[in-house]
Amino acid sequence: MQDESHPGDVVIRIRGLVNAFNGTVIHDHLDLDVYRGEVLGVVGGSGAGKSVLLRSIVGLNHPESGSIKVFGQETAEIESESLRGLQLRWGVLFQGGALFSSQTVAQNIQVPMRRWTHMGQDLMDELAAMKLALVGLPADTAHKYPSELSGGMTKRAGLARALALDPELLFLDEPTSGLDPISAAHFDELVRNLQQSLGLTVFMVTHDLDSLRAITDRIAVLVNKTIKVGTIETLVHDPDPWIHEYFCGERGRAALSEPAKCPA
Amino acid sequence: MRNLAPSIRIETPATVRLDWASRPPRLVLGGEWIVAEAARMDAALRALKYGDLSEVIIDGKSVTLLDSAGAWLILRAKRVLETGHVAVRDVILPEHYRTLFKTLEDEALAPEVVRARPFTIESYLERIGRSTVHVMRQTYDLVGFLGRVSIETWEAITSPRRELPFPAFIQQIEETGVTALPIVGMLAFLLGVVLTYQGADQLKRFGAQIYTIDFLGIGFLRELGGLVTAIIIAGRSGSAFTAQIGTMRVNEETDAMETIGLNIAEILVLPRVLGLMVALPLLTFYADIVGLIGGMVMTYFDLGITFPAFMRELESAITLKTLLVGLVKAPVFAFVIALVGCFEGLRVERNAASVGRLTTRSVVEAIFLIIALDAGFSVVFSLIGF
Numbered sequence: 001m002q003d004e005s006h007p008g009d010v011v012i013r014i015r016g017l018v019n020a021f022n023g024t025v026i027h028d029h030l031d032l033d034v035y036r037g038e039v040l041g042v043v044g045g046s047g048a049g050k051s052v053l054l055r056s057i058v059g060l061n062h063p064e065s066g067s068i069k070v071f072g073q074e075t076a077e078i079e080s081e082s083l084r085g086l087q088l089r090w091g092v093l094f095q096g097g098a099l100f101s102s103q104t105v106a107q108n109i110q111v112p113m114r115r116w117t118h119m120g121q122d123l124m125d126e127l128a129a130m131k132l133a134l135v136g137l138p139a140d141t142a143h144k145y146p147s148e149l150s151g152g153m154t155k156r157a158g159l160a161r162a163l164a165l166d167p168e169l170l171f172l173d174e175p176t177s178g179l180d181p182i183s184a185a186h187f188d189e190l191v192r193n194l195q196q197s198l199g200l201t202v203f204m205v206t207h208d209l210d211s212l213r214a215i216t217d218r219i220a221v222l223v224n225k226t227i228k229v230g231t232i233e234t235l236v237h238d239p240d241p242w243i244h245e246y247f248c249g250e251r252g253r254a255a256l257s258e259p260a261k262c263p264a
Numbered sequence: 265m266r267n268l269a270p271s272i273r274i275e276t277p278a279t280v281r282l283d284w285a286s287r288p289p290r291l292v293l294g295g296e297w298i299v300a301e302a303a304r305m306d307a308a309l310r311a312l313k314y315g316d317l318s319e320v321i322i323d324g325k326s327v328t329l330l331d332s333a334g335a336w337l338i339l340r341a342k343r344v345l346e347t348g349h350v351a352v353r354d355v356i357l358p359e360h361y362r363t364l365f366k367t368l369e370d371e372a373l374a375p376e377v378v379r380a381r382p383f384t385i386e387s388y389l390e391r392i393g394r395s396t397v398h399v400m401r402q403t404y405d406l407v408g409f410l411g412r413v414s415i416e417t418w419e420a421i422t423s424p425r426r427e428l429p430f431p432a433f434i435q436q437i438e439e440t441g442v443t444a445l446p447i448v449g450m451l452a453f454l455l456g457v458v459l460t461y462q463g464a465d466q467l468k469r470f471g472a473q474i475y476t477i478d479f480l481g482i483g484f485l486r487e488l489g490g491l492v493t494a495i496i497i498a499g500r501s502g503s504a505f506t507a508q509i510g511t512m513r514v515n516e517e518t519d520a521m522e523t524i525g526l527n528i529a530e531i532l533v534l535p536r537v538l539g540l541m542v543a544l545p546l547l548t549f550y551a552d553i554v555g556l557i558g559g560m561v562m563t564y565f566d567l568g569i570t571f572p573a574f575m576r577e578l579e580s581a582i583t584l585k586t587l588l589v590g591l592v593k594a595p596v597f598a599f600v601i602a603l604v605g606c607f608e609g610l611r612v613e614r615n616a617a618s619v620g621r622l623t624t625r626s627v628v629e630a631i632f633l634i635i636a637l638d639a640g641f642s643v644v645f646s647l648i649g650f
Contacts, residue, residue, distance in 0.1 A: 120306070126340070166299055193363050
């Protein structure tokens with residue numbers, strides 16, 4: 001964003017990450033760099049550990065070994081002290097929205113504002129209304145409770161909360177699943193806009209091939225307990241059968257028709 | 265974690281001033297227009313005096329950092345000026361922030377701030393009205409459910425046209441009856457001890473301590489044994505019914521059953537109702553016996569009445585009728601507990617929060633109904649001279 005922002009600046013640096021549950025290894029010495037200002041799409045089969053990777057980065061899951069640095073701060077350690085101050089520099093949209101059920105949507109959006117700033121209630125109400133408009137929710141959603149929202153609305157409200165403090169780094173866990181294609185396209189456009197104007201870095205777990213094509217700069221594929229990073233153009237030539245099937249199968253070809261040429 | 269002061273680093277604080285010298289006048293913005301500065305800039309913008317301004321250029325050339333909160337404040341200033349009939353000739357922003365500003369301008373066309381309605385007498389009355397209607401509707405639904413379950417139960421007992429879910433029925437007896445033995449026994453024993461102690465304390469003053477046994481026998485068998493057991497089971501099994509069925513609602517299991525053509529009342533409700541109607545009378549009988557043992561132990565230590573003396577006095581104080589009056593209420597209590605538990609469970613919506621809310625409500629309703637019914641039984645028994 002400021003002077004220190006030049007391409008190639010590493011926001012998330014993962015080295016030798018190992019995650020295992022009940023003896024099943026999910027990530028085996030995984031390395032990944034996420035650069036400032038890029039949109040990284042993360043894909044992988046069910047159970048490949050996409051969400052676990054996201055949870056490890058934000059410090060919700062403590063890996064067996066390895067190092068994860070976000071803005072240079074270690075998040076893989078057990079001590080929550082090391083996370084201090086990071087929470088206002090990132091925003092997380094969970095898969096189910098994860099709205100606080102006892103609070104209205106507006107209050108949900110204001111939770112990060114209350115925690116980290118000293119704004120008055122009027123200004124917070126205005127900003128909450130603005131965020132709602134940004135994510136495409138009608139103004140009267142502000143005083144609804146999460147239980148009164150549909151799945152898609154919950155997701156947008158969750159996004160509004162993740163964006164409450166205009167974080168530098170945005171984590172999105174399957175953001176467009178459950179949205180209709182038009183809303184999903186709007187959502188992609190919104191993420192792209194914010195990303196460009198704020199120099200936002202986006203870490204997006206997704207299965208939406210349209211999103212992948214529309215807004216990601218690079219794609220990380222979780223396959224065989226490790227990760228392969230590239231662009232659509234380079235990944236279509238990857239020898240791995242899962243990656244080939246993903247990008248060059250029926251659905252992949254339909255979404256990616258023109259630019260990427262699948263090898264015959 | 266302590267609530268620390270905001271730790272968003274600000275390198276160049278945001279500024280705003282009105283430059284009257286240039287033609288047209290300029291609203292000059294500079295520095296970092298970000299959320300951390302929003303409160304300060306909000307006040308600064310509101311404090312500006314526009315006087316007889318007729319046209320203006322918003323000049324944000326020297327804005328070094330802009331986020332959506334800052335962009336919103338600039339956009340709001342622009343709109344405030346426009347509604348005050350000041351022509352905003354241009355909004356100048358660094359190239360890379362124009363997209364953000366334009367997005368906000370297009371998407372957030374006057375985002376209307378909807379405020380929660382203030383708390384007034386009217387809203388209070390409205391709430392009373394709403395909850396009254398709600399309670400009446402709930403009662404109506406419960407009576408409807410009662411009818412449905414009664415018919416199903418009757419048919420299941422009299423003309424079993426289909427295979428009863430027999431294993432589920434046995435399982436319910438075990439879950440609600442057998443596993444409740446320790447807690448029910450413990451509480452009944454303690455209750456017997458306490459009652460005896462208090463009764464003996466009072467009756468000793470009249471030298472009538474032997475009547476402690478009459479008091480205990482009649483009080484426990486007729487009323488307390490059944491009532492306490494029913495209340496424990498309402499808290500233990502009624503809540504479990506609501507939580508089990510409610511969780512199935514959240515998982516859409518009940519919807520799946522309906523689409524397959526299974527009868528929910530038969531599969532989920534009937535085994536619970538019938539199981540509890542068998543288990544609760546047995547538990548009540550068990551509680552009666554254990555409670556009397558508790559009293560017997562206490563009379564021995566407190567009054568020095570031996571066990572054979574206790575039994576002789578008890579035999580003269582109570583009849584079979586005393587026991588039956590207590591026991592006959594148990595199946596009715598069981599029916600109510602299971603009915604309310606299942607009814608509330610089936611009302612759970614598809615979110616986890618409603619499971620908790622309705623489980624609480626199911627226990628409260630069941631206990632309320634048990635005590636109300638018990639009072640009704642007392643009246644009826646005294647009318648027919650029992």
